[in-house]
Amino acid sequence: MRSRSWIYAWVIILTASGIAYAHGVFHRITKTEAAVISAEYDDGEPMSYADVKVYSPAGEKIEYQNGRTDKNGRFAFVPDIPGAWRVSIDGGMGHVIHTTLALDEAMAVVGKAKSGQACPKWHGIVTGLGVIFGLCGCVYYIRMRKLICIG
Numbered sequence: 576m577r578s579r580s581w582i583y584a585w586v587i588i589l590t591a592s593g594i595a596y597a598h599g600v601f602h603r604i605t606k607t608e609a610a611v612i613s614a615e616y617d618d619g620e621p622m623s624y625a626d627v628k629v630y631s632p633a634g635e636k637i638e639y640q641n642g643r644t645d646k647n648g649r650f651a652f653v654p655d656i657p658g659a660w661r662v663s664i665d666g667g668m669g670h671v672i673h674t675t676l677a678l679d680e681a682m683a684v685v686g687k688a689k690s691g692q693a694c695p696k697w698h699g700i701v702t703g704l705g706v707i708f709g710l711c712g713c714v715y716y717i718r719m720r721k722l723i724c725i726g
Contacts, residue, residue, distance in 0.1 A: 608682060609651040614644055614664045614672055621648025625666040632658025654678055 614622040624643050627650045631639040644650045644664065654660055657678045664672040677685040 607653050609653045610660070610676055610678075610684070611649055611651045612662055612664070612674075612676070614648045614650070614666070616666070616670065621646070622664060622666040622670065622672075623648055625664050625670075627665075628663045630661040630663075632656060632660060654682065657682060 612627075614625060616622060622644055623646045625648070627642050627644060628638040629640045629652050633656070639660075640652050642650060650664070654676075657680050660676040660678065662672075662674050662676060664674075666672075679685050
């Protein structure tokens with residue numbers, strides 16, 4: 576009889592601990608309209624896992640929400656008031672998007688919310704040549720300065 580009481584005690588202890596861990600936690604799944612932002616580089620590659628900050632139209636300095644884009648460069652949030660929502664997406668190494676998402680009273684997007692444009696190929700070529708010539712000019716200036724000071 577005594578061995579059965581220990582078994583009953585262990586059964587009560589093990590089952591009661593499962594109930595104790597689940598108290599005070601609830602969840603709910605609802606279907607809500609969310610604002611989804613897709614971010615990508617100029618070559619079409621998504622800005623995967625970029626830092627995102629969303630600021631409310633109330634003009635607060637603290638962000639309404641922050642997080643990261645998914646592997647496809649998308650970020651979703653659910654706005655709670657109409658107005659101009661500021662969104663900042665930072666992909667690192669100077670790749671930053673600052674945009675504004677305007678919502679009307681029905682929480683629908685007003686206007687086309689797209690920002691940024693791809694630079695033409697010649698722009699990159701001219702910039703690269705400018706950097707090369709600028710660096711060469713600095714090197715030759717330093718060399719000539721040393722020659723003049725020595726001579």
